[in-house]
Amino acid sequence: MKRSIFIPVLALTSLLSGCVGYPRLLSYPFDPGGRSFNSSASELNPQISGRYIVFTSDRRGSQDVYMFDMVTGNLIDLPGLNSLDAIASHPSVDDDGRFIVFAASRQGRSAIFLYDRETRQSRNLTANLQAEVRNPTISADASRISFESSLNGQWDIFVYDRSGQRLNIP
Numbered sequence: 001m002k003r004s005i006f007i008p009v010l011a012l013t014s015l016l017s018g019c020v021g022y023p024r025l026l027s028y029p030f031d032p033g034g035r036s037f038n039s040s041a042s043e044l045n046p047q048i049s050g051r052y053i054v055f056t057s058d059r060r061g062s063q064d065v066y067m068f069d070m071v072t073g074n075l076i077d078l079p080g081l082n083s084l085d086a087i088a089s090h091p092s093v094d095d096d097g098r099f100i101v102f103a104a105s106r107q108g109r110s111a112i113f114l115y116d117r118e119t120r121q122s123r124n125l126t127a128n129l130q131a132e133v134r135n136p137t138i139s140a141d142a143s144r145i146s147f148e149s150s151l152n153g154q155w156d157i158f159v160y161d162r163s164g165q166r167l168n169i170p
Helices: 011-017
Strands: 002-007 024-029 043-049 052-057 064-069 074-076 087-093 099-106 109-116 121-124 133-138 144-149 156-161
Touching (some): 064 099, 099 133, 099 144, 109 133, 109 144
Antiparallel strands (some): 002 024, 043 052, 052 064, 064 074, 099 109, 133 144, 144 156
């Protein structure tokens, strides 16, 4: 059985992650075992960059981040990224697939994390920010991460560099 997934590409995502073009229909075989892109679980928040699709799914009983390589047609192992005590959402990947940024909620507190596939390490970019955060995206070259923050009592867009320093962009 084959199931198709419609992936919308938003204008903001296009600008920050280098995606171009209109929404497109991707068709990959259904895998009831959850080892491919399409499974019987929920696949949420897909984002395309280069040859990669990142998304969240509850296929292992918790909402985790997954990465799919459209060239090889396989899921990519992400050791050290997902945690049993966190609910991950809204992942974004740079063009070469090395860095993944995502939101996660632990014990009622939200944070933005940057995962490096080369070092297999996740780092909390917003540990010192006393506010709710959501909807991160990463630039195509992984130099900038933008996200929404409620620091000022409303949802504002913040931009950080990859090291976790806030950029002062007027």
